Amino acid sequence: MVHVWPLTLRDGELTLRPLRLRDRSEFERLRERNRDWLRPWDATDPERDARQLPFTALRRWNEQQARHGWYLPLTITVGGRLAGQITAGPIQYGALRSTVLGYWVDHERAGAGLVPRAAALVIDHLFAEMGLHRIEVTVRPENTASLRVVEKLHLRPEGLRRSAIHVDGGWRDHLVFALTAEEVVTGADGHGVLARLNREFPPDTPMG
Template structure:
């Protein structure tokens, strides 16, 4: 199993790809438009509060981590439009071979199954292409939308971490969900989690 970068993952109108320089205006507009929507779930720095680096800095950091194989940061693109992000980070090797997954989508895309499909594509890639053994997702108990995502993905609940991550200005409790490679029936296409998701939750075929 080998980590390659850049990487692009696809499922019909959904494309996951690295952020590009030309995405700057669209990305900054997307974050501004969703500021209130994302505020309760955005991680913050306990010393410096809510500080977001400029787009060029963010892209430089994520590109460096991606090349080193410690992160898999991908933009969510739907019907050709930037619609969010899904990131596996940190990615650990050695005796763990694990990754922590995070995701967010534009409020206008919520409820269309975009987040679970994006997460499923990345999990399948982590297992089938990068040789990961375990993928973990942490979710605030109040985040009902994200809880629906992990439920649809079939992630196993593992309990509560008290005041685990600094989010929205304070230390917050997080529920832990996980999946190991042995729990997924991956076929020759490498799409075990995505196939299971689409079988149990057929995609919304309404026009966007």
């Protein structure tokens, strides 16, 4: 297992990297512009209000968790501009060697294939570099865009968890999807999921 932080992953114009201090203005504008778009899918704490953590606190928490190897929080950027986030966590080692993947993207870039590519990059890194065995994604049944993402990535459906996660002010059902390392043929470059995705959906092909 090799855990590296800070971490940068790239595929063409797509770059995944840590949140930087100088990202604050752009990040806050992006979250505000997408507030209504993300509200139905954002996890919430039933004992606290739904306000987003202040940028400084969010970045500090991200850095602390990432340094210890407990989370892998990365921004999604295209041509140097912020477009969303993707996170793996909590990362469990030992006998489990698993994690849960979460993501969001700017509504203006939805359908462009950024999230499947970003997720493929992260999954390949988790399998090939960090030695994880299982990646899980949970999706609200109503979230058709995210269901399309797990379909493109060939994650297996594993059923429905009732009232699994507190989202948008209430306990919501979530569908569970998973992928294990044995289900991926990884090349010498460390890419397996991304290579398969690019074969089935070449980068210039619309992925909506």
